[in-house]
Amino acid sequence: MQGTRPPQPAATYPPTDRTVPTRSPDRAAYDKELVHAILDEGYVCHLGFVRDGAPVVLPTLYARAGEVLYVHGSTGSRPLRAAGRAASGLPVCLTVTHVDALVLARSAFHHSINYRSVVVHGAAYDVTDPEEKRRALDALVDHVVPGRAADSRPADKKELAATAVIRLDLAEVSAKLRTGGVNDEPEDLDLPHWAGLVPLRKGYDTPLADPALAPGTAVPGYLAALGC
């Protein structure tokens, strides 16, 4: 049965001059599903911006909502104040990196890291609409612990005013990955050095309840779902 199909959203981000790496271009990817998966697995990004002509890179929290990233900070932080002032937004580069394994080759040269990273270029804007800000703050909490926003006291007006959120569209985006095993030179394979992958341990350890918590308060199911 054939019919007219609704227009499909593009499945990839169009590469640009600055999203095509000069180094290992075969490791670059523009697939939206892959980019979303890498972004959704993390919650700490490294946000870069330019201050007095020099680069600044700060760690901060982020969350994805469709093709938008929300980045969290207090109203006192430098990038957020700058974004709030600039009508054209603040040029930023937001990078998220997951390290999956150490790659130990027989040769020092082929030592490497298995990783997945996403780099987003764009202009960041201060979120001023109270409703969008509230949704963004919920997204930031739920991005770290899915289900947590509904199980906490929402921000009141004063807290909302004391929190700054910036938004950054996912438009100029690339992922970069190294996966797989050791790539030694054929003539090195018989060298007497151990070679292989050392996977990083992921996840969370047992939650530690706040001492002021009422005795018997159960650890919520959404923490068990995280694998705690």
Place this chain on the structure above:
Amino acid sequence: MQGTRPPQPAATYPPTDRTVPTRSPDRAAYDKELVHAILDEGYVCHLGFVRDGAPVVLPTLYARAGEVLYVHGSTGSRPLRAAGRAASGLPVCLTVTHVDALVLARSAFHHSINYRSVVVHGAAYDVTDPEEKRRALDALVDHVVPGRAADSRPADKKELAATAVIRLDLAEVSAKLRTGGVNDEPEDLDLPHWAGLVPLRKGYDTPLADPALAPGTAVPGYLAALGC
């Protein structure tokens, strides 16, 4: 018994305009031992630089040798090529972040992350001296897996030429940390929401030997020392 003491190196990095944060200045620290410990615990940094007026942030490997950081890349990478060209070095910001725990407060506003980060500002220079480059590459391998450099085939001349290393002095440096427990408002303490810390799992899982490794090759002791 008294005598003249040799001059002691300064125990802290002098704060500068850009290493004193506008946000949560009480979380900033300049103690060299603390900075070194945070740097030595990691091996992936986020390196920021300015390209065509816009910020770029890329993940890469680093190692510390005294008050110098070495940063690794191939000769094809953009920041390293730029550093190689500039006589005054390439202005960079190098940031290392460890996430230690999620902080789940009763109020959405007081949700946080326990983390330790170091931010280094400075000019990066291409390492051209072959001996310094060789020492830097050993340091980069040993920084990830202490003891590994001596148990791998050293880089030959061609591999050494294909690898770029930049150096960055530890001079304008700050650490920023959040430690401790939940900081809820007193009036929120009786709310029926679980509160506490969720520590991140750290370390490594069981090493996966390369399929081409000779059967019976033992996992080296320096991997056991990592807790694999």
